[in-house]
């Protein structure tokens with residue numbers, strides 16, 4: 775997996791970012807939308823200062839469908 779480094783919030787410039795697992799809410803969404811073969815746990819990076827979700831991502835991109843197999 776490629777490393778993505780977020781140093782500050784693009785919305786408010788805040789530098790305190792929290793990364794947390796949000797799979798209980800969205801873990802199955804990945805599967806039903808045809809993104810992943812099986813559960814790909816979603817994580818969110820949230821700004822501590824303004825509460826914006828700066829990034830929503832899967833930590834296991836190897837579980838995702840290859841581009842050509844992906845069903846829309």
Ligand SMILES: [Zn+2]
Pocket residue numbers: 783784785786787788821822823824825826
């Ligand atoms: Zn912010």
